Amino acid sequence: MANDRGPADLEERIEYLTNQNKFLKSSLEKLSIKFKDLENEYDKLWEENQNIRLIKNKGNKERRL
Secondary structure, three states: OOOOOOOOOHHHHHHHHHHHHHHHHHHHHHHHHHHHHHHHHHHHHHHHHHHHHHHHHHHHHHHHO
16 A cells, blocks of 8 residues: 655654654764764873873983983
């Protein structure tokens, strides 16, 4: 049987928007997790970079003395 509801049918529109909402929520959750992982990785790299700079600068000061 063919779908005799028109494209302006309210139930069809509600179903479409509900499914779109579920998809967008799922996508947002996945991207939020990825963002948090990248943020943690960035923090680790930044801290490692700071430690290397401290060690390097400490070595330069000792050579000058």
